[in-house]
Amino acid sequence: MNLFVLNIGFAVVFTTLLGRGTIISFLVGFFIGYLALWFSQPLYQETSYFKKLPKTINLIGYFLVELLVSNLKVLWDIITPGHINRPGIIGVPLAARTDLEIFVVANLLSLTPGTLSVDLSEDRTTLYVHVMFLDDVEQTRQAIKNGLERRVLEVMRA
Template sequence: MNLFFVNLFIALGYMGVQGQFSLYGLGTGFILGYLALWITQPLYGSSRYFSRLPRAIRLAAYFLVELLLSNLRVFWDVVTPGQISRPGIVGVPLNAETEMEILLVANLISLTPGTLSVDLSEDHRTLFVHVMFLDDPERFRKTIREGLERRVLEVTR
């Protein structure tokens, strides 16, 4: 059985025993279940679950920081009298190969204010992104490749 589902089952069991039917109870049970599974890892062999979960948390943290910074930048552009935006469309070469990897990268880009995934090339190697604040296209490509895409690939591979 997938260790994530075992961990989720442990978390739900913890919630039932403690009577804490809340997000806090689920989170606490999930952390305790993760620790229990990590300690008992020699019983069922090594698993990628223990390396993927911290990577997924790092991806979520990275995305939340980028989301906050993008919101502040768009907010500042809206409330200031001048317009500081320099919109443009940039082709970002992708290292992502599977449809799931491309989908995650494209959707996380689109969820960030000021950017929108517009199109994907026919060979699935280039993602075209509309950027609200395009100062340097090469720096934007590097930010996507070394920031968001790298973290998505760490989680999915």
């Protein structure tokens, strides 16, 4: 059985036994289930679950921070009289190769206010991104590659 599904089952049982249908009780149950599965790791075959879950949590946390910062930048640009935006379109060379990897990187970029995935090159090696606050092209390119793309690839290739 897939360990993630088993862990979800542990969390549901824990939440049911507590008699509270809150997200906090579900997360506590998930954490306790994760620890139980981690301690019983020698009982089942080789799995990437214990490597992939922390990297997924890291990706989600990074994305939520970027989402908050981007929203605040856009909000500040809207409520102040002078505009601080300097829009531009840049090409970001991709290390992502599969359709799913490119899809996730492009869509997470588009979900963040201030950036929008515009196009993918014919050879699928460059993603063109519209950036609302483009101060330094190379710095923005490296922030996308070393930030979002690196974390997505860690999760997808683990």
